[in-house]
Amino acid sequence: xxxxxxxxxxxxxxxxxxxxxxxxxxxxxxxxxxxxxxxxxxxxxxxxxxxxxxxxxxxxxxxxxxxxxxxxxxxxxxxxxxxxxxxxxxxxxxxxxxxxxxxxxxxxxxxxxxxxxxxxxxxxxxxxxxxxxxxxxxxxxxxxxxxxxxxxxxxxxxxxxxxxxxxxxxxxxxxxxxxxxxxxxxxxxxxxxxxxxxxxxxxxxxxxxxxxxxxxxxxxxxxxxxxxxxxxxxxxxxxxxxxxxxxxxxxxxxxxxxxxxxxxxxxxxxxxxxxxxxxxxxxxxxxxxxxxxxxxxxxxxxxxxxxxxxxxxxxxxxxxxxxxxxxxxxxxxxxxxxxxxxxxxxxxxxxxxxxxxxxxxxxxxxxxxxxxxxxxxxxxxxxxxxxxxxxxxxxxxxxxxxxxxxxxxxxxxxxxxxxxxxxxxxxxxxxxxxxxxxxxxxxxxxxxxxxxxxxxxxxxxxxxxxxxxxxxxxxxxxxxxxxxxxxxxxxxxxxxxxxxxxxxxxxxxxxxxxxxxxxxxxxxxxxxxxxxxxxxxxxxxxxxxxxxxxxxxxxxxxxxxxxxxxxxxxxxxxxxxxxxxxxxxxxxxxxxxxxxxxxxxxxxxxxxxxxxxxxxxxxxxxxxxxxxxxxxxxxxxxxxxxxxxxxxxxxxxxxxxxxxxxxxxxxxxxxxxxxxxxxxxxxxxxxxxxxxxxxxxxxxxxxxxxxxxxxxxxxxxxxxxxx
Ligand code: GLA
Numbered sequence: 217x218x219x220x221x222x223x224x225x226x227x228x229x230x231x232x233x234x235x236x237x238x239x240x241x242x243x244x245x246x247x248x249x250x251x252x253x254x255x256x257x258x259x260x261x262x263x264x265x266x267x268x269x270x271x272x273x274x275x276x277x278x279x280x281x282x283x284x285x286x287x288x289x290x291x292x293x294x295x296x297x298x299x300x301x302x303x304x305x306x307x308x309x310x311x312x313x314x315x316x317x318x319x320x321x322x323x324x325x326x327x328x329x330x331x332x333x334x335x336x337x338x339x340x341x342x343x344x345x346x347x348x349x350x351x352x353x354x355x356x357x358x359x360x361x362x363x364x365x366x367x368x369x370x371x372x373x374x375x376x377x378x379x380x381x382x383x384x385x386x387x388x389x390x391x392x393x394x395x396x397x398x399x400x401x402x403x404x405x406x407x408x409x410x411x412x413x414x415x416x417x418x419x420x421x422x423x424x425x426x427x428x429x430x431x432x433x434x435x436x437x438x439x440x441x442x443x444x445x446x447x448x449x450x451x452x453x454x455x456x457x458x459x460x461x462x463x464x465x466x467x468x469x470x471x472x473x474x475x476x477x478x479x480x481x482x483x484x485x486x487x488x489x490x491x492x493x494x495x496x497x498x499x500x501x502x503x504x505x506x507x508x509x510x511x512x513x514x515x516x517x518x519x520x521x522x523x524x525x526x527x528x529x530x531x532x533x534x535x536x537x538x539x540x541x542x543x544x545x546x547x548x549x550x551x552x553x554x555x556x557x558x559x560x561x562x563x564x565x566x567x568x569x570x571x572x573x574x575x576x577x578x579x580x581x582x583x584x585x586x587x588x589x590x591x592x593x594x595x596x597x598x599x600x601x602x603x604x605x606x607x608x609x610x611x612x613x614x615x616x617x618x619x620x621x622x623x624x625x626x627x628x629x630x631x632x633x634x635x636x637x638x639x640x641x642x643x644x645x646x647x648x649x650x651x652x653x654x655x656x657x658x659x660x661x662x663x664x665x666x667x668x669x670x671x672x673x674x675x676x677x678x679x680x681x682x683x684x685x686x687x688x689x690x691x692x693x694x695x696x697x698x699x700x701x702x703x704x705x706x707x708x709x710x711x712x713x714x715x716x717x718x719x720x721x722x723x724x725x726x727x728x729x730x731x732x733x734x735x736x737x738x739x740x741x742x743x744x745x746x747x748x749x750x751x752x753x754x755x756x757x758x759x760x761x762x763x764x765x766x767x768x769x770x771x772x773x774x775x776x777x778x779x780x781x782x783x784x785x786x787x788x789x790x791x792x793x794x795x796x797x798x799x800x801x802x803x804x805x806x807x808x809x810x811x812x813x814x815x816x817x818x819x820x821x822x823x824x825x826x827x828x829x830x831x832x833x834x835x836x837x838x839x840x841x842x843x844x845x846x847x848x849x850x851x852x853x854x855x856x857x858x859x860x861x862x863x864x865x866x867x868x869x870x871x872x873x874x875x876x877x878x879x880x881x882x883x884x885x886x887x888x889x890x891x892x893x894x895x896x897x898x899x900x901x902x903x904x905x906x907x908x909x910x911x912x913x914x915x916x917x918x919x920x921x922x923x924x925x926x927x928x929x930x931x932x933x934x935x936x937x938x939x
Pocket of ligand 1: 622691737739
């Protein structure tokens with residue numbers, strides 16, 4: 217709900233459990249009064265007199281600009297007395313960049329706002345647009361806020377309009393600026409690397425600027441585009457915290473700046489390093505959207521709030537709640553070494569197990585027997601695949617399997633027909649030694665002709681071969697931010713234009729093939745973000761499928777992303793990434809906490825393994841509705857404990873699924889109880905595996921005894937409410 221209190225010139229925004237209140241002060245500056253716990257309207261006067269008089273100019277005396285520095289502001293401006301990092305920096309034709317942004321007007325409408333070319337919340341809510349005008353230029357900055365009564369998520373974005381005739385340069389254009397009141401915050405980073413994505417790390421927010429970012433042209437394995445600020449020691453069940461997530465997949469930055477005055481300014485958006493956007497007269501620039509989330513019941517509640525929001529407002533509603541394909545992917549089974557006969561043997565083995573989709577990974581196209589060639593030549597390699605993809609699709613069909621296909625649309629190998637024909641299509645300056653990574657270059661997706669071409673060839677393959685599933689990979693960072701077609705003044709637009717090109721291809725494919733299911737991937741989970749989830753209902757979580765490492769990665773990912781968005785496969789042992797051996801049952805249990813599938817050579821399984829896999833798939837089909845719709849509760853943190861445990865509870869609290877894994881055994885261990893969560897305290901539940909029946913209250917307060925297990929052994933419990 218959004219209210220405008222005319223008398224106090226205040227905007228009161230409210231979601232399920234939070235309020236966000238702003239006020240236009242006497243000098244016309246838009247300042248934040250409160251973000252956090254839900255407040256009553258009656259408290260407004262108190263807030264204004266308290267925060268307004270103490271922290272901001274009270275008279276219409278603009279000589280007091282320097283008080284900017286202590287004002288909790290909704291948009292930090294540059295060069296006029298606010299000495300914290302600015303939210304936007306606008307350089308005018310005369311080279312001056314100082315601006316003073318003051319309230320001009322506002323508008324409240326029903327529904328969400330659209331951001332041209334960028335993924336964003338799809339529907340519902342109520343939107344407030346506040347226009348600030350610069351005193352020194354014809355530039356207007358429009359701050360956009362959407363709130364939903366049913367969520368704790370608030371969406372933010374900024375539009376910068378050049379209402380003048382002359383061009384201006386945007387040297388920084390962040391999406392949001394939020395000011396949190398004085399507290400001893402801990403800040404979350406989901407950092408990592410290949411095969412170790414989204415490792416949670418908490419640090420104190422000290423005075424000065426803490427910055428997380430990517431300069432890789434993608435959101436990256438190394439740093440996920442979000443942070444959480446927790447008031448005090450982070451906890452799953454209690455405490456106040458704020459999440460800041462970007463719906464953006466390119467180079468980003470998020471900063472938290474604690475000032476001498478105690479306030480912490482958190483802001484973020486497109487990475488401003490190297491960014492420079494020429495905004496012509498009459499043009500608008502739209503920033504990516506940010507999703508702010510507030511929880512007063514710890515990290516668990518914050519995760520569930522984000523999860524619900526992403527499932528219901530960001531991810532494509534066509535697929536998000538639909539039963540997901542159970543996939544067999546051939547990557548770890550064959551790598552580049554396969555032919556039609558080999559694939560047929562995989563289909564023969566897959567069909568009786570209950571698998572329904574075969575995904576043909578890297579190597580089916582061009583001259584691609586290794587990772588040094590072929591990218592860009594999206595034409596089937598008939599030498600490898602006799603009869604082409606048509607024959608593969610036909611054999612799949614005979615076995616009742618659907619066919620999925622791997623692409624790496626943004627990439628090009630120097631040893632490819634495409635590169636030989638269009639060397640200027642690669643990112644980087646023609647004639648200058650390019651930066652190679654995995655022996656490949658990135659295609660210049662700022663160019664429409666390049667995106668058009670890739671759309672054309674991908675569409676042909678999809679259309680002509682009955683492809684129902686695409687795995688869209690991206691296996692290197694983008695380095696030289698340079699296009700051979702952009703003018704010198706516009707090279708600073710490269711990184712953002714690149715990701716706009718990526719989104720445009722995803723958008724065109726989803727529009728042209730509304731039934732096509734797309735999974736995202738980036739060398740594992742290197743671009744697992746809300747922007748990608750808008751187009752891909754699920755993302756390959758990590759190339760690391762080891763059941764120990766995966767427990768950590770999935771835990772970290774679940775901090776803000778829904779379990780149904782995590783693509784999780786059972787692979788072979790010893791594990792190809794870690795060399796570790798874990799029981800097949802544990803690999804299955806861990807993978808069941810996501811969108812389930814297999815990534816191993818089914819033709820090499822023993823009869824016993826085949827029986828187990830058949831059972832696993834049947835078991836998964838009993839709980840996949842929980843994975844798609846349920847609430848996740850993290851029970852035992854594998855980063856600090858000898859166990860991992862999570863549970864998913866159905867929304868109506870009649871059903872739950874608990875998975876635990878023993879990580880590091882010690883001899884003669886104590887008897888240990890696990891306290892469940894999220895159940896209805898007043899109902900009785902039966903644990904199917906043990907027959908134990910107890911009240912939700914007992915299961916949550918007293919707990920169940922953990923079984924005695926060896927390292928990497930696991931359990932899965934199904935709980936049903938007793939009628
Ligand atoms: C990346 C992906 C893998 C696989 C390979 C193919 O590493 O994460 O799943 O598709 O590329 O080259």
